[in-house]
Amino acid sequence: MPTDSDAKTTEQAARILELLWRHALPAKVGGRGPKPGLSVDAVVAAGIALADRDGIGKLTIRAVAAELGLRAMSLYTYVPSKEALLVLMVDAVAAGDPPIPVGLPVRERLIAIATRIRDELLAHPWLLEVSPWRQVLGPARMRRYERQLTAIDGIGLSDLAMDRAIAVLTDFATGNARLAIAARGAAAQLSDADWWQVHGPLLTRVMPAEEFPLAGRVGTAVGEHYQAPADPDGAFAYGVAVLVDGLLADPGA
Incomplete structure (x- = not known):
């Protein structure tokens, strides 16, 4: 039998879905609701601005309320929790992804x-700090998925292969973005060129060349070429091209 906990979970899930799809659902007549003068959209936008500026660690209902000049308790009229706000923020960001031109x-x-x-x-x-697993789907993320599928529909992939292709491309882009963001954060403290000038000679001095002949040769060439530990932008351009060429070479996989 359903428990009180199950009922609460269902109620919370229904509330989040109602908020996500709020522009597609009929407006409620009467009853209690948010006061005029502010909207869920405005709350979500404030949350995104705060997270962009200060990071997700600083995202709290109290902090978002302060951004809007409100008391924390009043914000619960619009979003029931920080977790719900994050779901709305993720979907709102996805709304900025335009269609992929079919003529390409x-x-x-x-x-x-x-x-x-x-x-x-x-x-x-x-x-990157929001778990991608079991994310509640809102209209913007569903619309993007529809557009991604439309972009590759008809090239010979099965339905499962189309979904897998999108997943593989997304996973690769996510991993590379994580590296690029780490590089950006490190460069803000010390340039890659300066870092390599210090660590390159030290590594050469302590690493036995005869034990790592290939790693030493290739690593030195890479470091001298990039003046950095790696090249996230170049790696992305190379990697996505290889992935795509592989998908097109065997669309029936």
């Missing part, structure tokens, strides 16, 4: 799927 060659459409995911994460690094 299919290879460029596939690359665009990964590029746009990466660009979104670079613009909003806090998204």
Whole structure:
């Protein structure tokens, strides 16, 4: 039999879905609700601005309320919890992803799927700290998925393979974005060139060359070329091209 806990979970899930799909659902007549003068959209926008500026660690209902010049308790009229706010923020960010032009060659459409995911994460690094597992689907994320599927529909992939292709491109873009953001944060403290000038010679001095002949040769070449431990932008361009070429070479996989 359903328990009180099950009923509460269902109620919370229903509330979040109602908020996510609020613009698609009929407006409620009468009853209690948010006061005029502020909207859920405004609360979500304030949450995104705060997370972009200060990181997700600083995101609290109290902090968002302060951004809007309100008391924390009044914000619960619009969103029931920080967790619900995060769900709304993730979907709102996805709404900024425009359609992929159908006139592009299919290879460029596939690359665009990964590029746009990466660009979104670079613009909003806090998204990397939101678990992608069991994310509640809102209209913007569903619309993006529909557009991604439309971009690769008809190229010979089965339905499962289309979903898998999008997942692989998304995972690659996410991993590369994580590295790029880490590089950006490190560079804010010490430039890669300065870091390499210190660590490169020290590593050469302590690492036995005869034990790591290939790693030493290739690592030195990479460090001298990039003047950094790695090249996230170049790695993304290379990697996404290889992934896409592999998908197109065997669309029936």
